[in-house]
Amino acid sequence: xxxxxxxxxxxxxxxxxxxxxxxxxxxxxxxxxxxxxxxxxxxxxxxxxxxxxxxxxxxxxxxxxxxxxxxxxxxxxxxxxxxxxxxxxxxxxxxxxxxxxxxxxxxxxxxxxxxxxxxxxxxxxxxxxxxxxxxxxxxxxxxxxxxxxxxxxxxxxxxxxxxxxxxxxxxxxxxxxxxxxxxxxxxxxxxxxxxxxxxxxxxxxxxxxxxxxxxxxxxxxxxxxxxxxxxxxxxxxxxxxxxxxxxxxxxxxxxxxxxxxxxxxxxxxxxxxxxxxxxxxxxxxxxxxxxxxxxxxxxxxxxxxxxxx
Amino acid sequence: xxxxxxxxxxxxxxxxxxxxxxxxxxxxxxxxxxxxxxxxxxxxxxxxxxxxxxxxxxxxxxxxxxxxxxxxxxxxxxxxxxxxxxxxxxxxxxxxxxxxxxxxxxxxxxxxxxxxxxxxxxxxxxxxxxxxxxxxxxxxxxxxxxxxxxxxxxxxxxxxxxxxxxxxxxxxxxxxxxxxxxxxxxxxxxxxxxxxxxxxxxxxxxxxxxxxxxxxxxxxxxxxxxxxxxxxxxxxxxxxxxxxxxxxxxxxxxxxxxxxxxxxxxxxxxxxxxxxxxxxxxxxxx
Numbered sequence: 001x002x003x004x005x006x007x008x009x010x011x012x013x014x015x016x017x018x019x020x021x022x023x024x025x026x027x028x029x030x031x032x033x034x035x036x037x038x039x040x041x042x043x044x045x046x047x048x049x050x051x052x053x054x055x056x057x058x059x060x061x062x063x064x065x066x067x068x069x070x071x072x073x074x075x076x077x078x079x080x081x082x083x084x085x086x087x088x089x090x091x092x093x094x095x096x097x098x099x100x101x102x103x104x105x106x107x108x109x110x111x112x113x114x115x116x117x118x119x120x121x122x123x124x125x126x127x128x129x130x131x132x133x134x135x136x137x138x139x140x141x142x143x144x145x146x147x148x149x150x151x152x153x154x155x156x157x158x159x160x161x162x163x164x165x166x167x168x169x170x171x172x173x174x175x176x177x178x179x180x181x182x183x184x185x186x187x188x189x190x191x192x193x194x195x196x197x198x199x200x201x202x203x204x205x206x207x208x209x210x211x212x213x214x215x216x217x218x219x220x221x222x223x224x225x226x227x228x229x230x231x232x233x234x235x236x237x238x239x240x241x242x243x244x245x246x247x248x249x250x251x252x253x254x255x256x257x258x259x260x261x262x263x264x265x266x267x268x269x270x271x272x273x274x275x276x277x278x279x280x281x282x283x284x285x286x287x288x289x290x291x292x293x294x295x296x297x298x299x300x301x302x303x304x305x306x307x308x309x
Numbered sequence: 310x311x312x313x314x315x316x317x318x319x320x321x322x323x324x325x326x327x328x329x330x331x332x333x334x335x336x337x338x339x340x341x342x343x344x345x346x347x348x349x350x351x352x353x354x355x356x357x358x359x360x361x362x363x364x365x366x367x368x369x370x371x372x373x374x375x376x377x378x379x380x381x382x383x384x385x386x387x388x389x390x391x392x393x394x395x396x397x398x399x400x401x402x403x404x405x406x407x408x409x410x411x412x413x414x415x416x417x418x419x420x421x422x423x424x425x426x427x428x429x430x431x432x433x434x435x436x437x438x439x440x441x442x443x444x445x446x447x448x449x450x451x452x453x454x455x456x457x458x459x460x461x462x463x464x465x466x467x468x469x470x471x472x473x474x475x476x477x478x479x480x481x482x483x484x485x486x487x488x489x490x491x492x493x494x495x496x497x498x499x500x501x502x503x504x505x506x507x508x509x510x511x512x513x514x515x516x517x518x519x520x521x522x523x524x525x526x527x528x529x530x531x532x533x534x535x536x537x538x539x540x541x542x543x544x545x546x547x548x549x550x551x552x553x554x555x556x557x558x559x560x561x562x563x564x565x566x567x568x569x570x571x572x573x574x575x576x577x578x579x580x581x582x583x584x585x586x587x588x589x590x591x592x593x594x595x
Contacts, residue, residue: 027446141574149553281439
């Protein structure tokens, strides 16, 4: 039953990814300018030869068919901007960086967001609730591209604790991960608070308290266990937020990850690289959502039993 | 408004909203910002694109309240002009998202059964996609045409709305007044305009207020990456980016647009939450 469900979900992804490829393909080719238009004009016959070599002179539809054909073999094609490099190689070298950054940020968000949410829920409308929730409201309204520069201004340029940009040692990690993590933690804390308060009004929580369990155990075990389901569901889309946040954060802190690669590939009109990065992101998000749903099923027997809501 | 004796759900809703001091204050603040941006061609102290290279970047002072940027352009005037773009994108794209989301949601809820499930599953799948990437591409493609940007941003922001509207429609569909008007032979369009729209209006307004911040954020994101509005026009996202580039020398260029942008988003959230608490009893119980 469970395997059948996973299989269906995986099968659903194929047409979706195909649509993403087609949409990105036509959009990328509609971008004004081409990959070979640089500051120095190249002779027209050289440009023509290049376009012939990469198959860019063929009609769009047949280019798309060729691309999808190669895709089935796992080949994302050659990069147009960096001759001699394949898109697979370029993306492969950037993925570990983005995964490290993304996972750290997500972990940070969970470690900050969920405890803060539960704590606020356990003392609603006291200063323990109001102060952290005020901060989370700020975290929602101050986007990563404001928070990032502010962090750099204060912690890197002002206090000199961390390098303002770059990559390579763990210390470079701190500011980008903190920026991404806090932005993700804020909505997480608010959601957790709401759901745990709701669970806190249930009879089983009253029972837990009545049988003399310590408050901390009542909130963090009994109420959280039931309040956490929507939070787990939220982590799927939160990963999507991390993705768009990573464009900004990677550009800002000069992190050589996938997000900055996507932005620079658009600026360079590197069609194959645009397609490749978009596809990797789409696939990653679809899989992450599946994982979130499976985690939800593991936590809640009612979901596992087969209701699709 | 109607008679003073009995309070309908709308009046009690407004009363609840008026008691929410934060939301009321936020609403006035938003109105003030919007009015200032809208009137910016007349009230801005300087033309937003006028450069004064001899002057250069000046910290906030009496003649330039928010300072000037490296080209000597007045930051306050640019904030107002940028606000027009940012708020404009927020509003227009939200309207696009609403129109699409409401129609899709009502259609799905009305159809019911397999069609509804297929349509809502599509929404689920779409909402897991990296639509930001597609919007970024659209903005690069249609960069010259600001209306296409509105359409692209709106085109990816309708998903939540359609989901909410679908649930509402399903519950409305079986209410007696709808059944009666269907039995009396009213056309589908008639049922839609006479029964669905008035009953959905509240929830539409609430979630519209909550959609605007997301949409403005998206525009700012793209402008921040340098792929949005083109010079000499500006938007808050672009101003934040320009400010971040030289924050060491001229921090006011980063702080002014960031504060205005954050305050606007904050107010929108307050108003949206206030409206929801006041008018949507189910949501506040949730």
